[in-house]
Amino acid sequence: MKKKINVLVRILVMAAIFVITIYLVNIFQNRSYKNLAAEMKDAELPLAYVCYGDSLLNCMHGYTGEVDLTLLRDSVTPIDENKNLEIMVENDAFKDASYSYEIRSISGDSLIEKGDLEAASGTDGYDVLDISARMDLKQDMEYMLVVKLKSGDGRSASYYTRVVVNDNYHESQLLNAAKDFHDATFAFDKLESESVIGTYKQEYTGGGTGDSYGLGHVNLANAYSDLLWDGLKPTVISDVNTYIKEIDVNYAVIEMEYKAMSITSQDVMSYYTVKEFYKISYRDVPVASQIDEADGAGTDGIYFDETASYDEAYSDEQDADTVTETEPKITMLSYDRYVDEYFDKDGIDAINNVYEIGIVSSDDLEYRYTEDNKKIAFVRNGQLWMYDYGDGQITLVYGSGMDDHANDSNTYSDHDMNIISFDKDGNMTFAVYGYMNSGDHEGKLGVALYTFDYTTLEVDELLFVECNVPYEAMKSETSRLTYYDGDKFYYMLGGKVNAVDMKTRQQSYIAEGLSASDVKVSVNMEVMAYGESEDQSSNTKLTLMNMHTGKSYEITAGAGECLICYGFKDSDMVYGVSSISDAQVDVDAESFVGTRYSEESRDNIPASRLYIVNSDGEQIKEYAKSGYYLMQVDVDTNLLYLTRGEKSDSGFKSVDDDFITFKEDDTKETIGTTHLSSITGYDRLYFTVPSNMYLSYIPALNITKEKIDPDAASMIMTVVRDKVTYHVYDNLGLSKIYDVAGDAINYAVSVSGIVVSSEGEVIYRQAESQEYNTIASGIFHRSTGSVDASLGDCLYMVLTYQGVQVTEDDIAQYTDPVEALNSLGKRQGIDVTGLSLDMLLGYVSSGIPVISRISDGRYVLIVSYNEADIRYYDPVEDKEIVVSRDEYTDMMLQWHNESYTYVEE
Incomplete structure (x- = not known):
């Protein structure tokens, strides 16, 4: 009996030891976690x-x-x-x-x-x-x-x-080319001469150089070692999601998205989200041995007699040595890889007194700090963090996927955040906009307003506004403005500055008909300014609104003048005053080469005076120098950079730049960011702190709880566009929105992007134009013999070319040529004013005529071109005229390249 009791006691003692051990291990393993609670709900919708x-x-x-x-x-999916x-x-x-x-x-x-x-x-x-x-x-x-x-x-x-x-998009070859390149970037020991990367780099003719952010952004201009991760040697830990973003018969944009992990010799693990973009062309080229070696044989195998007349050289029946054998040629037009490292709370560097943010693809970091510098709130990779130096704690305020980087659902990044307010106690108000990736609103598009209570570690949703605008389009507006004053929530969406009264739960708007560029907002989003018209020459009033105080101020122009808002320096608005008559003065664009004067500023009327007013509408500075005009004003950190011009008989010509500097308090140290590569060997971004702060301990981790608030408000906002706009998509998605197609195309060329209208039509994508083309034989000539009627004549010819039967009275109803083309024609008309002649000829290359204004204001129709000349039909002269490209360019410049055409379906 005693033996049985001893056995029982031993069992009980061992059980007690087991329970105590589990308890102690649990405390030990979670010693840096305080108030641990459930994270946000994981994503549930299937992929x-x-x-x-x-x-x-x-x-x-x-x-x-x-x-x-x-x-x-x-994405786009080609099918047979x-x-x-x-x-x-x-x-x-x-x-x-x-x-x-x-x-x-x-x-x-x-x-x-x-x-x-x-x-x-x-x-x-x-x-x-x-x-x-x-x-x-x-x-x-x-x-x-x-x-x-x-x-x-x-x-x-x-x-x-x-x-x-389409059965002939060659998508399998293009996808394989992208995959081969991707795989080659992980072949760390392969020589450049043995790699497909080396082949594509040799053929690469694009401009630019590798970015200044180290591995954060690399392209074909970077060194081969950079493309092979410069010794980082990461491992892909997720599926490589491949998307066909755009495709046609000779061109594709392919994206690869995945998560990667690297580990150092000290067993420090880092995680990354990676996006790769490939722009690849496919074409069948003649086999070299088959090309006729006769004088004048072109690279396309077509014989061209340089002594022939224009009509002979470009007739449909020209002699040609046709090459029957071809082979595929794939060209890597561009490759870009963007890497963003996930924030790791352990990244305290006590020796250098910095806190690591990580490898970044851009310096565009959303962060705020308290006046005593003891707390920092910041957004990284869809996660909102708050670091408390005083208490040695860090809180994941909002976001999921902290320990599950390979999960495609939880780490989906089609949303972003604005930090609206951040007080000394660590409490925060913030907005989340875009695709709601999890939680009660999973799968919806919209804007959510939250508060965070640091004491209780609770996140409380105050408002959710559901909308129909995808994240890529929403971010161009909503990223600029979300503000909450405790009574009203302001946000920009749908070309409006919207205001939601949180007590009545009613929505109104302060201003409408605005593009994202029309609204200027201070960094803290407390103050905004907007004009009364998109056309600067009609913009005679600026409205300055201080949302913190709820007061608005109006600034009006004098007689014959108009206004332009350049932006904000902190909470102070910077604006210029221009003479309306200067809108007709040409700009000597060549003289501004090498300056900051950008393509976008060409639509601005140069200002003769500049003013700075504070958030209460009070003027605090004026800048004016006789004879000098402000062509562009850039609001930099501690100065205004003034790109200036001088007016002469030939127009505005570049002169020396000028500056307005702002003296900062050098004695007051604040939180900042800096790039350092000496610490880890790779360029990473770090938080810097004042010299009286010492970063030495890894902070304890808090994870917030979602508060169930029965008073949370929800509403639905459907955005209906009342005008056609043109959207430029670059590597990272929707980049900018324009009202004029020509402006959008010019910008798309500079970023190798595409342009899509708000009606879904592709207006422009990068493509190779033919060396020559003619559509003259398909144009039915019409002439009324006058300059005033020449636009109507050109519209008649274009519509007839589309196969539309119209009368002179039909066309006379319209004063806007784009409206006439859209209302009467079979294709979408576009205003391509501002495009260079080379760009306009891209439409003729595709068999589309272009209406162009020249010389004395007459409109003509461009119908043919070759390397040296172009041919246009002049309805005033009732004949086709051939001039050199240079001569025609000069004729167009007199009317700022005013042009109109249409796009095929």
Whole structure:
């Protein structure tokens, strides 16, 4: 009996020791975690993919609300003439799901076909959906495919990708080229001469150099070692999601997105989100041995007699030595890799007294700090952090995926944040805008307003405004302005400055009809300014609004003058006064080469005076120097950089720049950022702190709790556009929005981007123009013999060329040529004013005539060109005229390259 008792005691003692051990281990392992609570809810909506052979392409995230499809350009999927497509959907969370599909016009307003889908069970937890389009889809025309999911418990989501029918896009070769390049960047020991990277670098003719952010952004201009990660040797830890962003018969933009991890010899692990962008062209080139070696044979194998007349050289029946054998040629037009490191709370560097932010692709870091410098709030990779130096704590205020970087759902980055206010106690107000990746609003687009209580570690949602604008379009506006004064929430969206009264839950707007560039906002977002007109010559009033005090101030121009707002220095507004008559004065653009004078500033009327007013509308400085004009004003950190001009008979010509400096208090040290490469061997961004602060301890981690607030408000805002705008997409998505197509195209050329209208039509994409082309034989000439009627004559010819029967009275109803082309024609008319002659000839290269204004104000039609000359039909003279390119360029400059054309579907 005693033996049994001893055994029992031993068992009880061992059990007690086990429990105590578990308890102590738990305390030890979590000794740096305080008030640990559940993170934000993980994403639940399944992901969908296009099945392409053995690969999955074009990862699609589910949307649970309305979406403006003309602004959604996440991916495009080429399909063959059989119009078959296979979609794979993760089905782990959504059991017993039913599916259907729709094919819509690219604008989304026209339903082409719809149907139900039967899901087959695939491998690895996927539902497989086979879609066979029944309707006759036009070749090369983009449509929007919508896949709709509905779960057994009533939840639903929609998935989107553009589709286009063409058997000759060579997408498999282009995708393989991108994959080969991607793989080669991880072949760390391979010589450049043995790598496909070396081949593409030798052929690369693009400009630019590697960025100043080290590995944060590299391109083909960087050294080979940079492209191979310069010894960092990261490992890919997630799926490599591949997207076809744009494609046509000879060109594609391909994106690869993935997560990577590196580890040092001291076992320090770092995690990164990586995006790679490939712009690749495909063309069949003549086999070298087959090209005729006769004098005058061109690289395209077509014989050209340089002594022939214009008509002979460009007739459709010219002699040619046709090469029958070709081989594919793939050219890497550009490659860009952007790397952003995830913030690691352990990145305290006590020796250098800095806090590591990480490798960054851009210096555009959203952060605030308290007046005593003891607390910093900042946004990194979709996560909002708050570091408390005094208490030695750091808090993940908002965001998910902290320890699960490989999860594509939780780390989806189609949203961003603005820190609105941050007080000395660590309490914060902030806004989240874009695609809601998790939580109660998962799958919706919108703007959410939150408060954070540092004492309770609770995040409280005050308001959610659901909208139909995708993140890429939303960020150009909403990133500029979100402000909460305790009573009203202000935000910019849909060309309006909106205001929500939090007590009445009613929304109104302060101003409307604004583009993102029309509204200027102070850094702290407390003060904003806007004009009454997009046209500067009509802008005779500026409104300055101090949202902190709720007061507004109006600044008016004198007789014959107009105003331009340049922006804010802290909370002080900087604006200029211009003479309306100076809008007609030309600018000697060549004299400004090498200055800061940008293409965008060419639409601004140079100002003769500059003023600075504070947030209460009080003037604090004036700048004016007789005979000098401000061509461009840049608001830098501690100065205004003034690009100046002088007016002469030939127009505004460049003179020396000038500056207005702001003296800073050198004795007051504040939180800042700096790039350092000496610490880790790689260029990383760091927080710097005042000299009386000593960073020595790794802070304890807090994770916030979501507060359930029954008083939280929700509303829906549907943005309806009342005008056509033109959107420039660069590597990282939607870059800028313009009202004039020509301005958008000029900017797109500078960033190697594309231009898409708000109606979904691709207005411009990079493409190789033919060396010559003529459409003269297809133009039905019309002449009324007068300069005043020449525009109507040109419109008549263009519409007739499209196959439209119109009368003179039909055209006479319209004063705007773009409106006439859109209302009467079969294609979308565009204003391409400002484009160079070379750019205009790109349309003629595609078989599209261009209306151009020249000389005495007459409008003519460009119908042919070669390397040296162009041919245009002059309805005043009733004949075709051939002039040199240089001569025609001079004729166009007199009317600032005013031009109009249209785009094919």
